[in-house]
Amino acid sequence: MSDWRISEEQLLELNVFLQRVDDVEIHNCLTRTAQETKLFPIMPYLMMCFFDAYYRFPTLIREAAAVVSPEEMGHRAREATCNLSKLTAWGTLNFYLNGRTTLLKMGLLRPQDNLEDLWFMCDWWRRFSSAYHRNGGHTWTLDAWDIAQEHDERTLQVLEADAFEADEALRAAAARFVATGTQYSFLVHCESRVGLSSSGPYRLSDRHLLHTRDFMNLSECDFSWLDGVAADVTYNNLTLSIVTEDVAIEITDWGTAYAFPEAYQDRIVGVGLYTSDFLTDRYVPVGMGSRAELTRTLEELTAQLLDATRRLYRRFAEMSFDQLLEAGIYTYFQAAADISHMAGTYRQQDWEMIDVRGRRFWPIFNEEYALDAYVDHFVAMRGEQAAQNDYYLHPVSYGVWRRSGRQGPLPQPGRNANFVPAHVLIDHDYPLRALPNGRADFSGTSSLPPKTGGYTFACGRLTEDELNERARAFRSPLLEAPWRYIDEQWVKWNYEDPEVNALYRYAQEHSRLLKGRGSALVRKDIDAIRRAAGERPWSEVTVASRVGGGGAAARADTDARARADASANANADAGARADADARANADARADAGANADADGVVADGG
Amino acid sequence: MKHPLARPKWALPESSLLSTITREELSARIGRNVDALAGDWTGAVNERALEILGPEDAAAVARAVFLRFTESEGRKLFAGCDVAAVEFPHLYVLRSAHQDEASATRSFPDGVLGDADNAFQCPADVTGTVLVVRGVADVDRLMAEGVPAGTIGVVHDAGGTMTAPILPEFAAVLCLAGTVRSHLAIISREFGVPCLMDVQLARPLVDGDHITIQCTAKAQNVDAYFGDEFEPRALITPAAGDAGGAAGAA
Structure with a gap:
C-alpha cells in the first residue's frame, strides 16, 4: 500500500498544469466537428473510453513505467514512428483527465479523489513529453503556434538528403498514397485520427519546407478487426517525408497537418518513404532504391490500402452497435498501448476489455446525450463543475470573443481544469488510487471476436509473446550514455567529437546518400552531395522546373487517372464511368488551372 | 453518508434539456444510494463504486431520462449512426432524417x-x-x-x-x-x-x-x-x- 502524500509544491504545480491542459483541449475542441458518422457511434465511444482510461490507465502505465522510464520512452518515440506521438500521447493524459472531469460532473468523484493516480499521470506525461520534445522545447504545438518540430538534426539531414525529387509520376503517387492512407486510417480507427501524425515543418530553403506524415496501425496489429482484412498490407507504420515549395504547413496538437494553400499537392517537389516502430531505433527506408522504385512502391501500397479499405468497411458494416462501440473505445484506449508495448508488458486482454466500472454508464450515454455531454464538458464548459467561481473567464472563449470584435455577450465563466483544493494539505483525506490492487481489480468483458492474427513490425509478424520478448530485449545505443545525452545543443559546439561523429554515422547507416558522412555536415555539404549524385539541392527545385515537366494539364490528367484507378478497383464498369467523369472534370480543372499556372510561372520568372 | 458533491455553491445551466434531465436523475439516484451507505466518502468512492451507482441504477436512470425527454420533446433520441436506429428503433430516430424534414x-x-x-x-x-x-x-x-x-x-x-x-x-x-x-x-x-x-x-x-x-x-x-x-x-x-x-x- 502506498503512503504517498501530496506536498503544497506539488499541488500548486499540478493545478497550474491542469489549467494548461484545459487551455489546449478547449482550443482544439473549438474546431472538433466530426461528432457523428453513419458508421460508428462516435460520441458514445468517445465518452465511454474516458471512463476506462480513468480507471485503468494509471495501473497499466505504472506497470510499464517500472520497466522503462518516461524519459526513455520519450526518446524512443522521437526516433521512430509509433503511437506515442502527438494526439495519442496527448490522449494518454487527456482521456484520463476527461474521465475524471466526467465523473466529477456526474457527482461520482471529488477533485481530490485518487490523487496519487492524478499526480502520477500528469507527472508521467510531463516527463515523457519533455524528453520527446527536447529539441523543440514545446510540449504543445499550440505553444509553438502550431508547429511540431521534434526530430534531431541527424535524422532530418537523412530525410533531406535522401528524398527524391518528384517527377509528375512520383508526385501523383505520393499524393494518392497520402489521400488513401488518410482515409484508410480514419476507417481503421473508427473515424478518429489517432492513427495519423505529422512532424514539422522544417526549413530547407527560403521557399522549401520538409514535413513528415505518419500512418500507424495499417496492417495486422492490436486491433482485432484488422485480422485477415489487413493481412496483405505489408507495413504497419509508414512515414512519408514531403518537400514542398511555397506552402505553409501547420500541425496541431492532434497531429493533423494543414497546408496553405489547401490544395498543396501540386507543390510537392520531393518525397521519401520509411517504416519504423517501437522495435526499431531509426527510420528504415522503403522503396528508396530509385525514384522509379519509390513511385512503384507507393502505388503498390496504395493498392493494398484501397483493397483493405473495402474489406474493412464491409466488416464494420456487419458489426452490432455494441461491437462498434467497443471497437471505438479500444481505438482510443489503445492510444496508450505503446507504453506497455515498449516495456514488454503488453497483454491483449488488458486493452480489449470494457471494465465494469465503465460499462455501467453505457445506457446513460446514448447517442444524443453523449454528444450533449461532450459539448457541455469540453466545449461550452457548462454544468455543475463548470468553474470554481463566477468571475474567471476562460482564456480561450474570452480570447475568441475579443478577437471577433467583442460581438455579443461575454462568454460564461467556464473552466474544465478541476483544480485539487488546497484544503487537502490539512488532512490529506483522499483515496490514492482508483484501483488500489492494480490489475487484480480489473474486471470486464469484450463482445468483439478475440484477436487471432499477428502483430506487424519492420522485422516481420510476431505473436504477443514474441512482441513482449523482443520489447524486453530491445537495446539501442541511442538510448544509452553517451549518445542519449548528445542533443542538438551539444552537437553545435562538439560536432568534431568522435562520439558525436559515431552517433551521426549510426543515424546515417541506412541512408542512400549520407552513409558514413558523419557529424560535420551542414546544408552546403548536403547540397554538394546531392549534386554529385546527379540530384539538385532543394533550393534549386521548383514546381515549374519539375523533372520530366508536368504542367497543370499533366497533373490534372494524372489526378484523373488516379481517381479512375480507385473506381476500377471497385469494378470495371464503375471504373469506366468514373474514368469518363474524372476526365471531364479534370479537363475543366486543367483549363482553368493552366491559366492559374501561367500566372504562377510569371510570378516565378519575376 | 453525506454526498460531498450534492450541493455546489453555484452552477451554470446545462446547454440542453437532455443534459439537465440526465443530471437531475443521476443526482437523485446517487444521492439516495450515498445516503444509505455507512462510512465516509474517501473509503467508499472506489471500494463501493458500484453501490453508489451500479449497472441497475444506471439503467433506471436511462429509463427515467428517456421517459421525461420524450414527454417533453415529443420525439425519440437522435442517433448519428445507422445501426443504433436499426437495433434500437424504440429509442432512436436518425438525426439526419430529422434534419431532412427540418432543413431548407x-x-x-x-x-x-x-x-x-x-x-x-x-x-x-x-x-x-x-x-x-x-x-x-x-x-x-x-x-x-x-x-x-x-x-x-x-x-x-x-x-x-x-x-x-x-x-x-x-x-x-x-x-x-x-x-x-x-x-x-x-x-x-x-x-x-x-x-x-x-x-x-x-x-x-x-x-x-x-x-x-x-x-x-x-x-x-x-x-x-x-x-x-x-x-x-x-x-x-x-x-x-x-x-x-x-x-x-x-
Missing part, C-alpha cells in the same frame, strides 16, 4: 439554392447531378454498382468513414454539417475531390438535381473559428439551363 429553412436570392464553406479552392466550378447518400446501405450499393459519372454526392456526415470506399469517385461532395476541419474535408482535400461543408439550403437537394457548385470560392478561413473574419461562402446554384432540377420538375 434559409432563404436565398433567386437563382441560388444554397451556400457553404469551401474546403479548398479549385480552379473550376463543378457541375453535376445530385445523389443523396443517406447511409451505409447506400454506400454498399454504390460499392457494387459504382458511382455514376458526374455525381455530386450529398451527405449528412462530416466524418470520413461512411463514404470511405467511394469518395474518390464523386465529382464533388456537399456536406450538410461540419467545418473545413472536419474529417470529410481533410480527406476530400487530400483526394482533390471538391468539397463544400456546412451546406445550407433553400430547399432540400434531391437525387437528379442538376447543380453547379462554386468550388472556385476562397477556402474558408480556419482562424474564423477563433474569431477572425469568415470568407464569403461558396454558392450552390441550378446548372445553367436547368429550370430547378429534379425537385423543380417535380
Whole structure:
C-alpha cells in the first residue's frame, strides 16, 4: 500500500498544469466537428473510453513505467514512428483527465479523489513529453503556434538528403498514397485520427519546407478487426517525408497537418518513404532504391490500402452497435498501448476489455446525450463543475470573443481544469488510487471476436509473446550514455567529437546518400552531395522546373487517372464511368488551372 | 453518508434539456444510494463504486431520462449512426432524417439554392447531378454498382468513414454539417475531390438535381473559428439551363 502524500509544491504545480491542459483541449475542441458518422457511434465511444482510461490507465502505465522510464520512452518515440506521438500521447493524459472531469460532473468523484493516480499521470506525461520534445522545447504545438518540430538534426539531414525529387509520376503517387492512407486510417480507427501524425515543418530553403506524415496501425496489429482484412498490407507504420515549395504547413496538437494553400499537392517537389516502430531505433527506408522504385512502391501500397479499405468497411458494416462501440473505445484506449508495448508488458486482454466500472454508464450515454455531454464538458464548459467561481473567464472563449470584435455577450465563466483544493494539505483525506490492487481489480468483458492474427513490425509478424520478448530485449545505443545525452545543443559546439561523429554515422547507416558522412555536415555539404549524385539541392527545385515537366494539364490528367484507378478497383464498369467523369472534370480543372499556372510561372520568372 | 458533491455553491445551466434531465436523475439516484451507505466518502468512492451507482441504477436512470425527454420533446433520441436506429428503433430516430424534414429553412436570392464553406479552392466550378447518400446501405450499393459519372454526392456526415470506399469517385461532395476541419474535408482535400461543408439550403437537394457548385470560392478561413473574419461562402446554384432540377420538375 502506498503512503504517498501530496506536498503544497506539488499541488500548486499540478493545478497550474491542469489549467494548461484545459487551455489546449478547449482550443482544439473549438474546431472538433466530426461528432457523428453513419458508421460508428462516435460520441458514445468517445465518452465511454474516458471512463476506462480513468480507471485503468494509471495501473497499466505504472506497470510499464517500472520497466522503462518516461524519459526513455520519450526518446524512443522521437526516433521512430509509433503511437506515442502527438494526439495519442496527448490522449494518454487527456482521456484520463476527461474521465475524471466526467465523473466529477456526474457527482461520482471529488477533485481530490485518487490523487496519487492524478499526480502520477500528469507527472508521467510531463516527463515523457519533455524528453520527446527536447529539441523543440514545446510540449504543445499550440505553444509553438502550431508547429511540431521534434526530430534531431541527424535524422532530418537523412530525410533531406535522401528524398527524391518528384517527377509528375512520383508526385501523383505520393499524393494518392497520402489521400488513401488518410482515409484508410480514419476507417481503421473508427473515424478518429489517432492513427495519423505529422512532424514539422522544417526549413530547407527560403521557399522549401520538409514535413513528415505518419500512418500507424495499417496492417495486422492490436486491433482485432484488422485480422485477415489487413493481412496483405505489408507495413504497419509508414512515414512519408514531403518537400514542398511555397506552402505553409501547420500541425496541431492532434497531429493533423494543414497546408496553405489547401490544395498543396501540386507543390510537392520531393518525397521519401520509411517504416519504423517501437522495435526499431531509426527510420528504415522503403522503396528508396530509385525514384522509379519509390513511385512503384507507393502505388503498390496504395493498392493494398484501397483493397483493405473495402474489406474493412464491409466488416464494420456487419458489426452490432455494441461491437462498434467497443471497437471505438479500444481505438482510443489503445492510444496508450505503446507504453506497455515498449516495456514488454503488453497483454491483449488488458486493452480489449470494457471494465465494469465503465460499462455501467453505457445506457446513460446514448447517442444524443453523449454528444450533449461532450459539448457541455469540453466545449461550452457548462454544468455543475463548470468553474470554481463566477468571475474567471476562460482564456480561450474570452480570447475568441475579443478577437471577433467583442460581438455579443461575454462568454460564461467556464473552466474544465478541476483544480485539487488546497484544503487537502490539512488532512490529506483522499483515496490514492482508483484501483488500489492494480490489475487484480480489473474486471470486464469484450463482445468483439478475440484477436487471432499477428502483430506487424519492420522485422516481420510476431505473436504477443514474441512482441513482449523482443520489447524486453530491445537495446539501442541511442538510448544509452553517451549518445542519449548528445542533443542538438551539444552537437553545435562538439560536432568534431568522435562520439558525436559515431552517433551521426549510426543515424546515417541506412541512408542512400549520407552513409558514413558523419557529424560535420551542414546544408552546403548536403547540397554538394546531392549534386554529385546527379540530384539538385532543394533550393534549386521548383514546381515549374519539375523533372520530366508536368504542367497543370499533366497533373490534372494524372489526378484523373488516379481517381479512375480507385473506381476500377471497385469494378470495371464503375471504373469506366468514373474514368469518363474524372476526365471531364479534370479537363475543366486543367483549363482553368493552366491559366492559374501561367500566372504562377510569371510570378516565378519575376 | 453525506454526498460531498450534492450541493455546489453555484452552477451554470446545462446547454440542453437532455443534459439537465440526465443530471437531475443521476443526482437523485446517487444521492439516495450515498445516503444509505455507512462510512465516509474517501473509503467508499472506489471500494463501493458500484453501490453508489451500479449497472441497475444506471439503467433506471436511462429509463427515467428517456421517459421525461420524450414527454417533453415529443420525439425519440437522435442517433448519428445507422445501426443504433436499426437495433434500437424504440429509442432512436436518425438525426439526419430529422434534419431532412427540418432543413431548407434559409432563404436565398433567386437563382441560388444554397451556400457553404469551401474546403479548398479549385480552379473550376463543378457541375453535376445530385445523389443523396443517406447511409451505409447506400454506400454498399454504390460499392457494387459504382458511382455514376458526374455525381455530386450529398451527405449528412462530416466524418470520413461512411463514404470511405467511394469518395474518390464523386465529382464533388456537399456536406450538410461540419467545418473545413472536419474529417470529410481533410480527406476530400487530400483526394482533390471538391468539397463544400456546412451546406445550407433553400430547399432540400434531391437525387437528379442538376447543380453547379462554386468550388472556385476562397477556402474558408480556419482562424474564423477563433474569431477572425469568415470568407464569403461558396454558392450552390441550378446548372445553367436547368429550370430547378429534379425537385423543380417535380
